[in-house]
Structures are given as structure tokens and as C-alpha cells.
Amino acid sequence: GQQLNxxxxxxxxxxxxxxxxxxxxxxxxxxxxxxxxxxxxxxxLLIALYKAGELTSNGRLTAQFGITRKDSFLNISASIPSDVxxxxxxxxxxxxxxxxxxxxxxxxxxxxx
Amino acid sequence: ETGVTQTPRHLVMxxxxxxxxxxxxxxxxxxxxxYKQSAKKPLELMFVYSLEERVENNSVPSRFSPECPNSxxxxxxxxxxxxxxxxxxxxxxxxxxxxxxxxxxxSGTRLTVV
Numbered sequence: 001g002q003q004l005n006x007x008x009x010x011x012x013x014x015x016x017x018x019x020x021x022x023x024x025x026x027x028x029x030x031x032x033x034x035x036x037x038x039x040x041x042x043x044x045l046l047i048a049l050y051k052a053g054e055l056t057s058n059g060r061l062t063a064q065f066g067i068t069r070k071d072s073f074l075n076i077s078a079s080i081p082s083d084v085x086x087x088x089x090x091x092x093x094x095x096x097x098x099x100x101x102x103x104x105x106x107x108x109x110x111x112x113x
Numbered sequence: 114e115t116g117v118t119q120t121p122r123h124l125v126m127x128x129x130x131x132x133x134x135x136x137x138x139x140x141x142x143x144x145x146x147x148y149k150q151s152a153k154k155p156l157e158l159m160f161v162y163s164l165e166e167r168v169e170n171n172s173v174p175s176r177f178s179p180e181c182p183n184s185x186x187x188x189x190x191x192x193x194x195x196x197x198x199x200x201x202x203x204x205x206x207x208x209x210x211x212x213x214x215x216x217x218x219x220s221g222t223r224l225t226v227v
Contacts, residue, residue: 031213042117042218043156043205050213087158091211099211100146100169105155 001024006089006104013079021107022073023089031092032065032072033101038085046087047074069094079111118142118221119204126194127227134167134189134222136204142217144210145187147179150221156203163210164185194226 006023013019023032031050035043046092047058049065049072056063062075076083089104117138126132136145147159161169162181176198178190187204201223205216 001120035215035218040220040223042119042205042220044218045215048213048215090215092211100158100161101211101216103156 004089004091004102004104006107008107009105010108015080017079019076019079019083020073021087021089021110022032022045022071023091023104024071025091026070028069028094029072029091030094032070033065033090034061034063034072034074035088035090036085037088037106041108043088062065076109079109081111081113084109085113116217117204117206117219119202119222121222123221123225125227126191127226128194128196130194131190131192133191134202134204134224136187136219138185138187138206138217138219140206140217142206142208143184144207144212145181145184146205146207146216147163147189148205150201150203160189161210168210177226187213191224194224196226199224199226 002024004025016040033048036046037043047056047063052065052069053067054065060077064073071106084105088106090101120135142164146161149157158171159173160179165181176193180188201221203221204219207216
């Protein structure tokens with residue numbers, strides 16, 4: 001089936017550092033979504049992107065929908081300990097509206113203070 | 114409060130047991146999903162229900178049996194499971210099947226098969 005390549009798989013950073021992760025695919029997507037999963041919980045939606053080139057922020061988080069519609073990235077600025085968790089990208093293929101989202105394998109973020 | 118409630122949060126069962134996982138949403142969503150999340154693996158879509166009708170079944174073994182009695186409730190009935198079925202089982206809902214507004218997930222049921 002279709003896959004999203006999410007990288008890096010894991011990151012170990014110091015508090016205060018900026019973080020960048022991305023998702024790529026060989027297919028074109030209509031929608032890109034970024035989720036965060038805290039330990040022992042389900043994923044929670046952080047940012048949704050609907051248009052190529054779109055840049056959207058949510059506090060210290062910024063995500064962009066790639067111009068080619070085949071990729072997206074998520075940046076976290078000035079990381080804090082509560083940023084720890086697994087970050088997932090998810091996308092909906094174009095033009096297959098009505099299909100289930102495709103998820104990346106996740107980026108596990110560890111922040112040391 | 115996520116809007117999607119899963120019970121129980123933790124479940125330990127023997128391979129000969131029968132148990133059920135429950136998911137409930139009061140968001141007015143029309144689609145509901147079961148996902149399996151194993152360590153170091155991507156989220157695996159198991160079942161999709163749209164307006165209480167099963168629309169996707171991704172080659173899931175018959176020892177997993179879903180049930181959707183109405184648009185607010187989703188069950189996953191388990192019987193004669195294997196140790197490799199131990200995982201976090203996540204329920205999600207969305208406005209409609211394939212909604213571009215994303216899914217709302219529950220907190221999951223951590224299942225351990227012994």
C-alpha cells in the first residue's frame with residue numbers, strides 16, 4: 001500500500017533547541033496532518049494543511065505543505081520537556097477523497113533539560 | 114476529554130479468553146476506525162465503519178470481530194488471541210469517511226495477551 005516516509009525516526013535534543021522533522025511520499029496528497037502522541041495516550045491533532053505551499057503555526061509549532069504536494073515538514077522552536085512524545089504525519093491521497101488517512105511511522109522526540 | 118472514550122484502558126487476557134473493547138464518541142461523527150499500534154511499527158488500520166456499515170477490513174484475522182451498533186459506538190470483540198496481538202488498540206472517529214479534517218483518537222486500550 002501507499003507509504004509515507006517520515007524522518008528522522010528518533011531525536012534526542014536539549015531543552016531550548018529547535019526541531020525539524022519531515023514526511024515524503026512518491027504520491028500527491030490533498031491534505032497533510034501532524035499529530036502528537038503522549039506516552040499512554042492516543043494521537044492528538046496539532047496542525048492541518050490543505051493547500052500546497054501553506055504554512056501554518058500553532059504556538060511554537062510550524063508546519064508546511066510542500067509545493068510539490070508530496071511532502072510536509074514540522075518545526076518545533078525552543079523545545080521544552082513536555083514536547084516529548086511521538087509525532088506522526090498523516091496524509092490523504094489526491095484525488096481519492098473518501099479514503100482513510102495514511103500515517104507515517106512517527107518521530108520519537110526526547111528532550112533533556 | 115478527547116471526545117472519543119475507550120474502555121478498558123488496560124486489558125490482560127489469556128489466549129483462550131473472550132473479551133471486548135469499547136469505543137464511544139459523542140462528536141456527531143459518521144465514521145469510526147480501529148487501529149493497532151505495535152512498538153516500532155506504523156499505525157495499522159484494521160476496520161473502518163461509515164454510517165454503521167463496515168467499509169474496510171484490512172486483512173484482519175477473524176479472531177478480531179468488530180461491531181458498530183450505532184454511529185456513536187464501536188466494539189472490537191476478541192477471541193483466541195495470540196501473544197503477537199499484544200498492542201495498543203486505538204479507536205478514532207471523523208466527520209465522514211476520509212474526512213480531510215482529520216481523526217479524533219481515543220486514549221487507546223493497552224492489550225496484553227498471555
